[in-house]
Amino acid sequence: MGANSLTLESLEIIDAIVRRGSFAAAAKELGKVPSALSYTIGKLEERLEITLFSRHGRKSVLTPAGKMLLTEGRKLLSARSHLEQEVRRVATGWETRIRIALEAIQDCTPLLRAIKQFTDEHPAIEVHLNEEVMGGTWESLSQDRVDLIVGATHPIPQSQGIRTEPYKRNQAVIAVAASHPLGQFWGKVSRGELSKHRQVIIHDSSIIEVPRSSEMYSENRRFYVGNMAQKIQAQRLGIGFGTLPYEAIKPYLASGEMKILEVEGANNAFDSLIAWKVANQGKGLKRLRELLLSPEASDPQASFSY
Amino acid sequence: MGANSLTLESLEIIDAIVRRGSFAAAAKELGKVPSALSYTIGKLEERLEITLFSRHGRKSVLTPAGKMLLTEGRKLLSARSHLEQEVRRVATGWETRIRIALEAIQDCTPLLRAIKQFTDEHPAIEVHLNEEVMGGTWESLSQDRVDLIVGATHPIPQSQGIRTEPYKRNQAVIAVAASHPLGQFWGKVSRGELSKHRQVIIHDSSIIEVPRSSEMYSENRRFYVGNMAQKIQAQRLGIGFGTLPYEAIKPYLASGEMKILEVEGANNAFDSLIAWKVANQGKGLKRLRELLLSPEASDPQASFSY
DNA sequence: TATTATATTCAAATAATTTGAATAATTATG
DNA sequence: CATAATTATTCAAATTATTTGAATATAATA
Incomplete structure (x- = not known):
């Protein structure tokens, strides 16, 4: 059981195999030949005395140990490239x-x-x-x-x-499509009224930190989108309401496709x-x-x- | 400028050189010959395009970049051996x-x-x-x-x-603060009576599955809390009624602060x-x-x- | 100044890796 | 259901990378 037999190269190979789904595809990505990968993986398994891939015929799937090696190993890989970057920065500024x-x-x-x-x-x-x-x-x-x-x-x-x-300085406004039921209101819209309708929300890309949903009108149905462009289009099509950057929807406001809702405490500049x-x-x-x-x-x- | 040319082996070598004070001593520790270390270090410096050791004749000393590479690299090394160890643990179940x-x-x-x-x-x-x-x-x-x-x-x-x-086996009871209007009843309380009051509910942490609200007395107002401790305190303060674990509120029952309500079909052990x-x-x-x-x-x- | 220890370079030796063909196992396809 | 197409592995041969030890240069030490 050789200590420190785990190399970054073997981690790169495992990563590629799993990402690409096969030794063959990974080999292509790495500019190698499949048997070279077999060799490296085999050697690592031998030195670790651990099976990383359970071979079901031609399909190989990670064992729990292999899975853990990969998830943690990926961190090691990114730490390596980060370190290289930092060293270059220290060396050259x-x-x-x-x-x-x-x-x-x-x-x-x-x-x-x-x-x-x-x-x-x-x-x-x-x-x-x-x-x-x-x-x-x-x-x-x-x-x-x-x-x-x-x-x-x-x-x-x-x-x-x-x-x-x-x-x-940004100007955010709550807006809907002119065709949306909320678009029919004149004057102020109450939060209670808002909560009857679907809200369009960009899925917070945060993974671990506390949710900081600054604009959540609870209770109501929601529609989650991946980015701001999608959000604007979703709202323009009348799927729901939501806060949007004023500058971004100016053209739609001008053309009458969209409308700003007057909601107390909203539509502020920040x-x-x-x-x-x-x-x-x-x-x-x-x-x-x-x-x-x-x-x-x-x-x-x-x-x-x- | 090759990316990802930094290997763990070269980090081990740098570490040994610095710890031992010379290429010769490090080579002895690693069971190699000094020229092998020169070769590895030279190759790394070439691929990184960075000088790691500034050679003053026969004495080599780390450059700032080299120093930074070593301190951070040592963390990489220990992360590697830690990872190996953890993988072994997982592999053994x-x-x-x-x-x-x-x-x-x-x-x-x-x-x-x-x-x-x-x-x-x-x-x-x-x-x-x-x-x-x-x-x-x-x-x-x-x-x-x-x-x-x-x-x-x-x-x-x-x-x-x-x-x-x-x-x-748990014993759940429907309880209220003694000061709560429902606390004034003697004998059985009907579900119709219950529905006139506010119910304290722990917000179901489920995200997608069907609601399994086993204790929903429809129609009535609700107060949602985040956990059981909050729920007990909320009910103790008379905000509403709700099902609580008997063991948890024993002290409040004993002190007379809270009261068990007799409701048909409730207060069962499960x-x-x-x-x-x-x-x-x-x-x-x-x-x-x-x-x-x-x-x-x-x-x-x-x-x-x- | 002579001695010793050291790092580097280089060609030769050795070890490690890669290759491509052969094989076996499996999946996709007609 | 049989055939074709993929795939992973093994192995010997080829290639590449690393190590070695001798030669050399440099600096510290006596």
């Missing part, structure tokens, strides 16, 4: 990759404009952009899944080592933030923040888009 | 984590006593305990969110692969169960069940608590 999460309520064009400028300046730096929602946005930062979050909303989670900077970890001293991150907060980035000429 | 849901009506002390014994025997196994209610308890098991449910009540959902074992998945053959789970059902665990000395 510049990161090789910057990961950004954009809060779903935000227009992506100002950010994309800043990224465009940034990638022109630094062609060697990879930029990853993802959309996150509510708690998920903050969580992605605190769990180090991203380096910068853009357009996140209050409350700021009281987590050590997070720095914030104001980003922009401030959004950008945030990052103090520990992250990357020059690329710093430059990107500058570009993002510079006046040119927030040029309001173009149309709203996700 | 011992799980690394056992998740338990306790039905809210149950006193938690017998379970905690069993868990205490269990964690003493198996310090490496993590135990997670949650309180669930009604359908939520069964659901957490059938959805594999927990490995064992304790004190669940009939009916047993007809789901394949669930094994049960009798746990204990049997509760523990349940798990047949597929789950974990040795830890088996042992925990033994401890839980052994006579010592159900020692009725201590007071009731949640």
Whole structure:
């Protein structure tokens, strides 16, 4: 039973096999030949004295031990690539990759404009952009899944080592399709009336943290969508009501397709933030923040888009 | 700049070099020859495009990047050996984590006593305990969110692969605060009378399955609470009536703060169960069940608590 | 200054991995 | 139900990676 026989390469192989569903497909992905994978897995199983795949003929399925090795091993793999990144950053001062999460309520064009400028300046730096929602946005930062979050909303989670900077003022409104029953109301709509109708909600991408559903009108039926673009279209089609960024639905308001509902305590403007970890001293991150907060980035000429 | 060129072996080598103070000494420790270490380090530096050791003649010292690689890399190394160890435990039938849901009506002390014994025997196994209610308890098991449910009540959902074992006999009573209007009745209380008052209900933690509200007196107003402790306090304060475990409110009955209502078809004793998945053959789970059902665990000395 | 210990380089030796063909087992397909 | 198509494994051969030990250079030590 050899100690420390588990290599990262064998973890990569197990990961690929499970992701692709077969040794053959994994081999193709890894630029190898299936027998090479058999060899590596066989060797690992032999040295660990543990069966990782239970072979049912040509179909191999992970044993419980294998399953556990994979889930934990994936963390090890991502820790490795994260460490490589950090080492490069310490060595050069510049990161090789910057990961950004954009809060779903935000227009992506100002950010994309800043990224465009940034990638022109630094062609060697990879930029990853993802959309996150509510708690998920903050969580992605605190769990180090991203380096910068853009357009996140209050409350700021009281987590050590997070720095914030104001980003922009947002205007959120509760809106429905003009054809929706709620669209027939004149004047104020009570919350009681709202609760009779279906609410469209973006599924909070947060996995572990406390739910921070800021806009839950309890009791009523809900419809969950995956991102803001879907939410807007769902509401435009009259599936339900919900809070939307004013800027995003302006065209539909102008065309009369959608209507703003007057609800007490809603439709307020609020401030959004950008945030990052103090520990992250990357020059690329710093430059990107500058570009993002510079006046040119927030040029309001173009149309709203996700 | 090859990605993922950092191997655990090279980390072991760097670690040994720094611990031993020289390539030569490290080579001796690792059963290799110094030039082999030079080769590995050289290759890593080349693929990372980063100098890890700054060579001052025959003395090599870590660069800042190298230092950071070592401190973080050591964590990777220990994570690897920890993972290997855990995989071995799983392979031999011992799980690394056992998740338990306790039905809210149950006193938690017998379970905690069993868990205490269990964690003493198996310090490496993590135990997670949650309180669930009604359908939520069964659901957490059938959805594999927990490995064992304790004190669940009939009916047993007809789901394949669930094994049960009798746990204990419970006595549930409908009770109110002595100051509550219903507390003024003498003798039997009709269901019609009950329905004029507010009922305190623990919010069913079930998400998808059919509501199994075994105790719904329709029509009447309700007050929802999150757990049994809140429910008892709510009823003690006279907010409403509801079914409570007899053992839990004994002190309040004795002090005259609360009163049992005589309602036809209510206040019965019933049997509760523990349940798990047949597929789950974990040795830890088996042992925990033994401890839980052994006579010592159900020692009725201590007071009731949640 | 001479001595000793050390890291590196290099060609040769060795070990590890990869390959491709053969085989056996299984699933998909007509 | 038989046939074709996939698939994982095994094995010997080929290839690649690593290790070795000698040669060399460098710096610390006596």
